[in-house]
């Protein structure tokens with residue numbers, strides 16, 4: 001889960017410059033998600049150890065503008081609905097425009113914290129100019145230069161102060177599952193099937209934003225939170241915004257979940273959009289289960305399952321141990337199995353391997369096949385330990401970590417997977433200087 005900071009403002013005030021500055025050290029999480037490929041509009045950022053998501057709303061909406069004002073208003077609405085904190089960016093070299101007065105009116109009525117960010121304050125003499133933005137009636141003005149970064153520290157200090165700590169804390173200790181996938185694969189149907197028996201739902205808990213619902217579910221010895229965003233798609237006339245919202249929902253759901261149940265439509269096979277979602281989950285180091293749904297619509301012989309599996313494995317390589325389950329919602333075929341397997345993947349992801357066992361097994365593996373010497377230098381791995389944290393992450397301490405190359409890292413990962421069950425779970429392997 002993550003707090004969201006949205007940047008709104010007219011074109012050319014410097015939104016994308018600030019966005020890039022805030023996210024530059026972090027990998028963009030959606031750079032290749034379809035629908036938002038033209039630019040990066042989401043990114044992960046961090047300030048004093050607090051992670052958050054930044055959205056450049058303008059970067060997206062401005063592209064689809066017909067009417068300039070409408071486009072800006074769309075941005076503001078998105079920001080008000082989705083963000084924890086809104087940065088209203090203005091340009092100190094141009095002053096207040098009518099449009100900005102309008103935007104300020106909307107923002108004043110919203111209940112979200114808004115910061116007026118006066119950009120392009122590249123020198124002290126422009127500080128004076130920025131006081132004109134007090135007329136927007138939105139409180140303090142934060143002078144920054146997105147270009148040089150000056151002033152951004154003070155701004156971020158104030159911004160993280162407004163974060164909702166509940167979003168950051170792992171508030172619930174229950175496993176959190178989410179069902180993700182393209183439209184029409186059957187996400188709502190399966191959620192309804194799970195929830196068919198009302199007694200299974202302990203409490204529907206409103207999410208941290210009104211757009212995700214956490215359903216506390218309990219049945220057959222399984223207790224988990226289901227993060228449901230599927231039923232909340234916006235009705236909007238702008239086609240691109242449907243994609244925008246659905247990508248955003250997917251990202252949020254993945255960030256909030258421990259295990260992502262990626263649903264495919266058997267009649268369509270696995271497509272690039274599915275792979276994008278897969279990688280989004282994988283890069284966020286979430287557990288993954290693949291459901292091939294609508295299995296009832298497929299004509300089958302004894303090779304069909306194998307063929308489907310092979311096709312999926314090929315597309316998701318090098319991940320070979322992600323569970324794949326063939327489901328049909330109307331036939332209730334294996335839908336509870338999906339939950340069982342998600343629970344197993346959750347257990348794999350939360351697994352802590354005792355250091356002694358880890359060393360016994362892995363040092364032996366390494367002794368049989370040590371890292372190849374480079375430039376006559378022997379690389380000795382002496383000690384292995386698991387880092388604390390939600391997702392499995394391991395440190396292999398050695399004399400010359402910089403000489404260990406990707407093929408050996410992969411070998412170690414494969415051996416880890418062979419000896420300890422991590423199916424469905426991305427694991428991180430680090431080589432560190434002892």
Ligand code: GDP
Nearest residue numbers: 010011012013014015016017120145146147148
């Ligand atoms: P956006 O349309 O709001 O995303 O604005 P951009 O980030 O694309 O910036 C518009 C222009 O303003 C670009 O030419 C930037 O280089 C410039 N710019 C952005 N931030 C600053 C700044 O802090 N100082 C100055 N002088 N120019 C800036």
Ligand code: GDP
Nearest residue numbers: 183184185186187188189293294295328329330
């Ligand atoms: P969502 O957009 O992913 O939430 O998909 P829906 O749950 O709305 O399902 C889209 C359509 O597929 C609906 O008409 C469902 O009745 C149908 N559907 C869902 N699961 C199955 C399935 O397993 N088999 C068949 N034959 N149809 C399904």
